[in-house]
Amino acid sequence: MKELRAAAGYIPLAARKSSEFKRIKVAVNGKETEVYGGLTILQSLQQEGIHIPHLCYDIRLKRANGNCGLCEVELEEDGKVVRSVKSCQTPIKEGMNIITSSPHLEAYRRVRLEQLLSDHNADCTAPCVMTCPAHIDIQFYLMHVEAGNYEAALKVIKQKNPFPIVCGRVCPHPCEAECRRNLVDEPVAINYVKRFAADWDMARETPFIPAKADPTGKKIAIIGAGPSGLSAAYYSAINGHDVTVFERHSEPGGMMRYGIPEYRLPKAQLDKEINVIKALGVKIMCEKNLGASLHLEELHRNFDAIYLAIGSWRATPLQIEGENLKNVWLGINFLETVVKGEKIDIGDKVIVIGGGNTAIDCARTALRRGAKDVKIIYRRTEEEMPAERYEVEDAKHEGIEIITLAAPKKITEVNGKKQIECIKMKLGELDRSGRRRPVSIDGSEFTIEADTVIGAIGQSTNTQFLYNDLPVKLNKWGDIQIDGRTMQTSVEKIFSGGDCVTGPATVVQAVGAGRRSAEAMHCYLTEGYVKEEKAEYNCSRGTLEDLPRWEFEEMPRIPRSKMPMLEVEARKNNFNEVELGLSAEQAREEARRCLRCGCGARYTCDLKAEAKAHDIIHIKPIHERPFFPQANDHPFIVRDHNKCISCGRCIAACAEVVGVDILSYYLKNGKMLVGTRTGKPLNETYCVSCGQCVNSCPCGALDYKRERWRVLGAIKDPDKTVIGFVAPAVRSVIASLYKLPFDKASPFIAGLLKKLGFDKVFDFSFAADLTILEETTEFINRVTNKGVMPQFTSCCPGWVNYVERRHPELIPHLSSCKSPQQMMGATVKNHFSEWANIPKKDLFVVSIVPCLAKKSEAAREEFELDGIRDVDSVLTTSELIEMVNITFTDIKEVEFAEFDDPYKQVTGAGVLFGASGGVAEAALRMAAEKLSGKAQVDQLEFEAVRGFEGIKEATVNLGGTKLRVAVISGLHNAEQVIEKVAEGVDVGYDLIEVMTCPGGCISGAGHPVPKKIDSLEARQKVLINIDKTSKFRKSQDNPDIINLYTEFYGEPNSEKAHKLLHTHYTNRKGKIVKSHKMGDSVFKTQVIEVCVCEKCIVNGVGDFIKALNQKVEERRLTAGIRIVPLHLKDCPGEDFLIKVNGIKVSESELDSFLKLTRPVEMEPISEEI
Structure with a gap:
């Protein structure tokens, strides 16, 4: 089969060794650099860690298509730019002078990014x-x-x-x-x-209490222990700085303590959060008043940075006659006095003037201080009150009366009672705030009697302390002036934020300012200047008014x-x-009600990262962007065409990495999209669910349904025993990610899962050993009994999908063995359940694998009995890493651990399953003994079947029996073998291992995408080294496997083993059942034809079509409806002739159709994307 091997000669760059490439010298941005030759400029510089922006390049592909255009670089000769080239396609050569960044290149990349983003109709971040x-x-x-x-x-x-x-x-x-x-x-x-x-x-x-960085030796003074000051203190302490907070009141908290009533914010609760800040080492010194016992000039000498967070404590006076009478209070002063516990006699009747939250707080506080009749006077309508709506409703619910469209003119006192003379108001023109200005109505005066009057109409910043201190500039409103990008004031090393900068605002706004200032001060103290952070790029689909209503109409209430x-x-x-x-x-x-609007790729999106790096700001486009509903036409792969930038990586990955080649470009409403070649839903094609398309996407247009939250939920469920088992290839990536030696990979990952909360952790390699005993026994039976040959392995679910969907004639050649994943699941649910005395329903079994196709495999109906699946959830390597990150698991705290009984022991043969050729090699180690009748000690290495070539082969003589073995990785490499086997031709092989992904499981789409040469070789080496140093290297020698057969299964291929460890396959070619409510394709377009004959034109069909187009646009249905003119000589009947998809309808029927139609009938996504 030399011709087949020759056709399968391409090896992905990530699988090649750097030693194959010669080192050459080039200049990069004026600096001489040694790089690898024989590569493109992009590949070579990326290998050295030199970044060139790109979106269409993937190291696993034969070549990039250059569609994105971002990787353009300049080539210089004699100090002059001679030409610009696409670095992803241009070979690097000795002596090249390469410019990766210049004003011209940056400007070009910005324009290109803006083009790519112009129709990127998606939400990066949730609104x-x-x-x-x-x-x-x-x-x-x-x-x-x-x-x-x-x-x-x-x-x-x-x-x-x-x-x-x-x-x-x-x-x-x-x-x-x-x-x-x-x-x-x-x-x-x-x-x-x-x-x-x-x-x-x-x-x-x-x-x-968060961990702190090592001490920096820098001291920060913070003036004001309110929400902004304390927030700055919290984050500055975390950054390792020595923080002292100075506060004028007797207790810290600022407006949170003295401006918010106890019934809304119990001070005991506030103190708990302040105590956390103190626990970080923050010193809070109270009764230190700036301008009296404290001066900026002195602090400036003694501290490395100062943060002014003095708040806005000066209450705005009413500026009417009588405001200085006894029992006439200003709002914030009243609340502060109450909090301090000072005795106040407010009487029975209280009037509060104002319409903000402070006014509401004063009114509800007065009620709690014994007032029997509390009224609020506000000069506009209730709808225009700046107080939060729920605060207004709560006040009314408690019996507080709100008098609107009234304003006080003066306050007098008669017999100890306050007489508030008011005048009625009406609303006039809009003022600067966007609200209608209240105008007094002549002759409408009226009087209200009260015991206490509280004016709560606003606050401002008291900056008198600055008059004889450092010259910190103020703005025209009297607040402290800062550079909003750096939080710096006009004075060196003094920063400011919160109400004293913005004027009175909310606690959360002050908190945000405090955190940003802490970041600015940290940069200032560690770098010597404040580096302006680039603004995050955040694309948006728009406001609530911009979204199509049909998208939400069918969601469950x-x-x-x-x-x-x-x-x-x-x-x-x-x-x-x-x-x-x-x-x-x-x-x-x-x-659970959250719709999860933000993109699942928002922290890993290459497009978003490049947009931020190039200072792109999202501006709502003036053109109508077409909107396409998500295509949920696959059990776990989700396609969002609104995010697609037509880079083509998914199309190439499907064709080149795997070889299924089912994806293609489509043009829809002027937008280039990616869909299936046949136009059918993804799950009705030859898709094998490998997920390589998803793994190649740079912008979240392709994603898969994560199961990490379901697993985390099970871990927290006291009724569930959560069991995890980890595939061999996963530890190869984990070892690389966390820089572990090969012999620490297994104990680390066992400890990591236990740290995450798994109750029991098993090694997937145990199931690989189990698979070898079952599959090799089946193979030997076929050899000795002249069964159907050659035997194809069945442990790769992508390969099994390919056979069932494209080549069902090969089903008799497939081993009947379940994959190791399903064998492990069945063993845990049946054997371990008995062994540990835990009901099956209380076991939650999690498989951690490098392969997305394992998700579809675990969901197959034949692997479920009485509603209980063998494997409850499947996590990819990437999901495991994401779980570590989202749970804030500290890798330094992971303790090495052993896998658990009764499946603790594994062999090197089982570990080899993680690489292409591993299954065949492990099978040969057992077959060699069984067929020769002799224990194999020396012949354990079958290196001919290892590696990354598309087809590898070996011939082994065992006890007079010659076994011919082939190992194929990449389905495109299997096609010619399949065709010959289907024709009955002897292909020269007895056992054929097929892996969907090149190199096997170490290249699975559940792993992070490799970035450099040697990546896959390094992953394979981890597994080979573990095998070489294993105590047991043959599956049949595993003592725990022997015990399992002795106690439970009997022997390989026994009746019980067949029931639990073997399965059957189904011819799914042309019989694929739709799994979602959909039309024939996500690109299906409803066609509305309208007659435009002379008679219809006279009758006004032009206006009708214009109105129809407007309706379609209003409902955001342009992606799913096309309106075309119907040219007839004469229209029958009096009304316009209208057809929908060729069927005549009336105008009323058309209206009903527009109300009910969707571009695609969708089902809500149940898992996080």
């Missing part, structure tokens, strides 16, 4: 996150809460906000206004869930969780907290 002033990853912590990972949720929140207990109670949650769930029913109760996570943390004996509240009667004359908090069950159910 709730974009709206949050602190930029907390809301989507992320909601997923953690849903899974029961409350500590991880809390850590996500505290990455951006050290006061979730406070904000969970007082934040106005603008995020909820932008929640896409508004288009379904009600927004997710984001703030309630955040509060739950924070309360849960503080209820523990030891709340979360789920009631929003209601906050348990203290009964109104129980609120009187006390400051007990009104909102009581969600239960754990409520919080998890509420988190």
Whole structure:
């Protein structure tokens, strides 16, 4: 079969050795550099860690197509640019002078990126996150809460906000206004869930305290212990700085303590969060007033950086006659006095003037201080009150009356009672705030009597301390002026943020300013200057008004969780907290309502990274971007055509890496898209579910349904025993990622899974040993009994899919053995269940593999009995790494561990399953003994079947029997062999191992994509070294395997073994069942034909078509509906002739059709993308 081997000669660059390439000298950006020759410029420089922007290159492909255009570089001669070339296609040569970055190149790349992004109709980040002033990853912590990972949720929140207990109670949650769930029913109760996570943390004996960096030796002074100052202190302490906070009040907290009433924010809860800040080593010195006992000039001498966070504590006077009378208060002063516990006699009747949150707080506080009649006077309508809507409703619910369109003119006192003379107002023209200006109505005066009057109309910043101190500049409103990009004031090393910069704002806005200032000061103290961070690029589909309503109409309505509240009667004359908090069950159910709008690739997206690097800012396009619904036409692969940039990597990966070649470009509404060649849904093609297309996508247009949250949820479920088993190839990637020697890879990964919370951890290699005993016994039986030959291995699910879908005539040649994954699952659910005395239903079995096709394999109906799957969940290597990151697992804290009984022992033969040729080599080690009748000691290495060539072969003489073995990796390399076997031709092989991916499992799409030469060789070497140093190297010698057969299975290929470890295959060619409600294709277009004959033109068909186009655009259906003119000589009937997909309809039927139609009938995605 030499001709077959020759045709299978291409080896991916990542699988080649760097020693094959000669080192040459070139100049890169003026610096002489030694690089590898025989490569393209991009490949060669990438090998040296020199970045050239690119999106269409993938090291596994034969060549890049150059579509993205970003990799262009300049070549110089004699100091002059002679030409620009695409580095992904241009060979590197000795002596080249290469420029990777220049003003011309950067400008060109920006233009090219803007072109690629112009139709990138997607959300990088969820709109709730974009709206949050602190930029907390809301989507992320909601997923953690849903899974029961409350500590991880809390850590996500505290990455951006050290006061979730406070904000969970007082934040106005603008995020909820932008929640896409508004288009379904009600927004997710984001703030309630955040509060739950924070309360849960503080209820523990030891709340979360973040780790600190090593001390920097730098000192920071912070003026003001409010939300901004304390936030800056929190993050500065984490960065390793020595932080001292100076506060003028007797206790820290600022406006959180003295400006927010106890019934909204119990101070005991506030103190818990302040104590965490103190635990980080932050020193808080109270009763230190700037301008009196404290001066900036002195602090400037003694500290390396200063942060001004003095707040806006000067209440705005009413500026009316009588405002200085006794019992006429200003809002913030009233609240501060109450918090301090000072005695106030407010009488029975209280009038509050103002419409903001402070006014509401004053009114509700007065009620709790014994007032019987509390009224709020506001000069505009209730709808225009700046107070949060829910605050207004709560006040009314407690019996507070709101008098609108009225303003006070003066206050007098008669017999100890305050007389507030008011005048009625009406709304006039818009003012600068965008609200209609209130105008007084002549002759409409009226008087209200009260015992106490509280004016709460605003606050400002008191900066008098600066008059005799350092010359910190102020803006025209009297607030401190800063550079918003660096948080620096006009004075060296003095920073500022919070209310004293913005004017009165919210706690969460102050927190955001404090965190940004901490980052700026850290940069200043460590780098000597404040480096302006590049703005994150965040593409957006638009506001709620911009989205197609049909996208949300069929989503299930789920009631929003209601906050348990203290009964109104129980609120009187006390400051007990009104909102009581969600239960754990409520919080998890509420988190489950999240639609997960943000892109799953937002932290790994190459397109987003390049957009940020090139200072691209998303601007809402003026043109109508076509919108295509997600194509859920596969069990776990999801295609979002709105994100596709037509780089072509997925098409090439399908054709070159695997060889199935089912993807192609399509032109749809002027946008180039990727779909199947036949136009059929993905799951109705020859797709083998390998996932290489997903792994190649640079921008999240292709993704797969993750199962990590389901696994994390099971780990937190007290009724589940979670069992994980890890494939051999996974440890090869983990060893590389965490820089482990090969002999530490297995104990590390066992310890890692136990650290993540798995109850039991087994080695997948044990199941590989089990597979060898079953598959080799089957093979020997075929050899000795002249069964169907050659025998093809069946452990690769992508290969099995290929046979069932494309070549079902080969099914008799497939081994009947299940894959190691399914053998392990069946063994755990049946043997381990008995051995450990745990009911099957309480076992949650997780397979951790390098292969996406394993997900579809685990879901096959034949691997499920009575609703219980053999393998409950499948994680890829990438998902495992993601789990480590999202759970904030510290790798340094992982303790090496052994795998668990009763499957602890494994052999080197089982480990070899992770590389192409491993199955054949392991089988030969057993077959050699069985057929020769002699124990094999020396003949354990069958190196001829190792490596990355597409087809490898070996001939072995065993006890008079000659075995001919072939190893094929990459389905395109298998095709010629398949055709000859199907024709009955003796291909010269008895056993054929087929792996879908080149190089086998070490190249699976569940791994991170390799970046450099030697990557795959290094992965294979880990497995070979583990094999060579293993105590047992033959599967049949594994003592735990021997025990398993003795105790449970009897012998290989026994009746019980056949029942649990073997399976059958199905001819799926032309009989593929649709798994989703869909049309024939995601590209299906509904065609509306409208007659434009002379009679119809006279009758106004032009206006009708114009209105029809407008309706289609309003419903965002342009991707699924095409309106075409129908040219007839004469239209029958009086009305316009209208056809939908060739069927005549009336205008009313057309209206109904437009209301019900969708570009594709979709099902909501149940797992995180």
